[in-house]
Amino acid sequence: MKKIALASLLLASAGAQAISLNGQVGKDYTNFGFGLGTGSSGIALSGNWAHSEDDGDIAGLGLGYNLPLGPFLATVGGKGLYLNPDEGSEGYAVAVGGGLQWSLTSSFSVFGEYYYSPDSLSSGVKDYQEANAGARYTIMRPLTVEAGYRYIDMTGKNGRRDNVVADGPYVGVSASF
Template sequence: MRKFTFKAAALVVALGTMSAASAAINLHGEAGEEYTNLSASFGANEPGLTFNGNWAHSDNDGDVAGLGMGINMPLGPVLFTLGGKALYLNPKSSDEGYAVAVGGGAQVPLGDFITVFGEYYYSPDSLSSGVDDYVEANAGVRLRVIKSMYVEAGYRYIDMAGKDGHRDNTLADGGYAGFNFTF
């Protein structure tokens, strides 16, 4: 039984590595009124496994850093993503901790140059420490400038609900402008 479990785990890791090795790399940056978000992803716009990492910062409310994994599934022109993130939380007015958030999103191309997208991730108190819950959501529109460069505008919300009498730390709650480079 252990040999089977080890072989199955090795197969999943190997498939994930091959998928990430052949996938496009996206570098993303965005700035809102009071926050910054930087990320990198592998395979974010293609069917199959996708991997990502990000760092969000607010001078007023703290930092969040995360690593995520998901699976992209096309349904007609729409690309749906289901996945999860392991997050390090460093709220300004509470104890640092972690969260394991689950969620997903969708991307809908509107022709060759415009894509609308949205995503939502949530971690309840039972999957987080230092906060009551963690919520991350964003929606926007992406415009292709050249083959490997996109500009985007959207709305992002990132909140770490206070626990044990600490205040909520809302890292992002508003519009942003951003860019994507694809390699």
Template sequence: MKNILFAATLGALVISAGASASDVSMVAGEDYVAASASVNSGGLGFTADWTHNDDEGDVGGVGLGLGVPLGNALLTFGGKLVYIDVKSADTGVAGALGAGLSIPLGSRVVLYGEGYYSPDSLSSGIRSYTEAKAGVRFKITPAIGADLGYKYLNVDLKDGRPSRDLADGVYAGVNFSF
């Protein structure tokens, strides 16, 4: 199932790379790696992401959002369907709701952040899902940027099993804009 999840996420990354106003990011933290793609410049947008932790498991998701321009900033509201495969637990699915904000500071620096949450009532196989990240992107060229930020991804399991932090720390990576 992990291979299917990885193939679906990779496919979403490739598809979104061909669309206009899309971003593809790959980042690595101390205990995790993550990839994400988004297509959104205002209006209806699409996201796909995948996070892998060797010790804890994998999480992948696809989502839709509505981007609202606020001057130069972009505020996005939306949701995503998340597939969760943590070690020592059954697989789970969550319908997470969230929002994100991207604020350009001049032509070379962008501040961004987003958060998603799924309570027990929108989850199957898990108690809750929490994801948040915040960072800064330094544009090296108009198409290539370097990311530095912090990501937190927690899966709270059922049946007395301990929760799992798949990501909880600083990351660095690269971003491609098309």
């Protein structure tokens, strides 16, 4: 009976979380993602797929915990990533990091995040880095536009070149339900 009550509680709290779908386009890359609970305190789940014609693909699934800190929402967590560089071996990475969101008004916010995986937590690459910073403007619920800068790097191993999936500005759109 306790297991049923616990499962019901978890499902009820998950039902209260907003689900978001997003997409961003940069000069030489695209990124598509989803989130569950990423804009409120508590447990958050996220995922993304980024693609570069010249440097390969990454796909990730993240789990984090959001902490409200005054006007900020801080996230600490990790990501499991599938790496498929154009030059080098495909593999995986377990990255740790977090982010910070600051809602300046009910419609406008700024954000930043960073995740890193050293050689010991990755295969096929020496290390993995991902950084993202930008601003979001909610036109009307559920539609939000976004502009920012994204950097995703898979550092080459054993003399192979680095594969920089993203390194530049982007524009994007998201919908939250």
